[in-house]
Amino acid sequence: MAAPSQYIRVDSALAANGKVLEISDEMYLEAVGIYVLMLGHCDLTNTDGTLTKKAVTGARGIAPGRDDLLDELKRVGLIKTRGANITIPDYLEWQRSADEKISASERARRAARAKYCKTDAETDAETDAETDAETDAELASKQGELVEQREQASTRADETPQNAARFIAITKVWERVVGAVPSEAAKRTLRAWAEMGYSDTAIASALKRAREAKARSPAAYATAILRSGDDGEAVTFDGVRVSDLARYDGIA
Numbered sequence: 428m429a430a431p432s433q434y435i436r437v438d439s440a441l442a443a444n445g446k447v448l449e450i451s452d453e454m455y456l457e458a459v460g461i462y463v464l465m466l467g468h469c470d471l472t473n474t475d476g477t478l479t480k481k482a483v484t485g486a487r488g489i490a491p492g493r494d495d496l497l498d499e500l501k502r503v504g505l506i507k508t509r510g511a512n513i514t515i516p517d518y519l520e521w522q523r524s525a526d527e528k529i530s531a532s533e534r535a536r537r538a539a540r541a542k543y544c545k546t547d548a549e550t551d552a553e554t555d556a557e558t559d560a561e562t563d564a565e566l567a568s569k570q571g572e573l574v575e576q577r578e579q580a581s582t583r584a585d586e587t588p589q590n591a592a593r594f595i596a597i598t599k600v601w602e603r604v605v606g607a608v609p610s611e612a613a614k615r616t617l618r619a620w621a622e623m624g625y626s627d628t629a630i631a632s633a634l635k636r637a638r639e640a641k642a643r644s645p646a647a648y649a650t651a652i653l654r655s656g657d658d659g660e661a662v663t664f665d666g667v668r669v670s671d672l673a674r675y676d677g678i679a
Contacts, residue, residue, distance in 0.1 A: 434470070435522055437466070450503055451499060458496045458499050461483065461493070466515065468482060469515065469518060473612065475647060477623070480508070481511070507654070509623060514654055525646075590618070598617055604631055616646040616647075619650075633650075634649050
């Protein structure tokens with residue numbers, strides 16, 4: 428049987444987790460089951476642990492009409508809610524980030540290509556040469572239009588004007604702090620930050636902390652820091668530093 432293309436990690440001692448043990452007996456199995464399904468939804472949609480209430484309790488959600496189960500998961504601390512959004516605080520401690528998954532996918536693509544390179548070496552070389560020439564010409568002709576195109580493409584059909592404007596502003600913060608244009612995976616994280624309402628100050632501070640730590644995935648690292656400050660305290664660089672250190676010292 429072929430290995431699954433996507434998967435989540437579930438602790439074998441989940442039943443002994445302190446937060447899980449606090450769930451009421453009447454909701455225990457349903458609440459834990461929905462929690463695991465929420466982990467799977469976040470992995471499939473590459474949101475790094477963020478999803479909407481509609482995706483869970485809406486008419487076509489994971490558990491239609493079961494707001495009581497969400498309330499129970501929130502009460503014991505397995506999830507946090509902010510407006511119409513849900514976050515799973517320790518998601519990135521156990522699951523692969525969107526950046527990591529894309530990297531794995533790229534490695535698989537290259538491995539598959541290498542499998543056939545011996546028999547198709549000449550064809551591949553010829554195709555690569557043509558592709559590289561076309562790509563270089565295209566990049567040269569479009570180099571002066573990148574900023575305008577990026578901003579025009581930043582507004583999605585399901586995005587409010589306010590979130591679209593926030594995404595553009597957050598992208599500029601990213602480029603200023605990280606010093607590079609965000610990848611497609613990072614852009615999805617930036618859009619999630621816009622929807623969650625994080626301030627430029629908090630985002631810049633979290634990204635600076637990620638840069639100092641030389642994080643392999645600045646987006647995932649900064650997301651973990653920002654979530655530790657969902658109570659509104661981590662809005663300055665020092666605040667982010669305290670929340671970050673507390674998180675990794677097991678305090679928060």
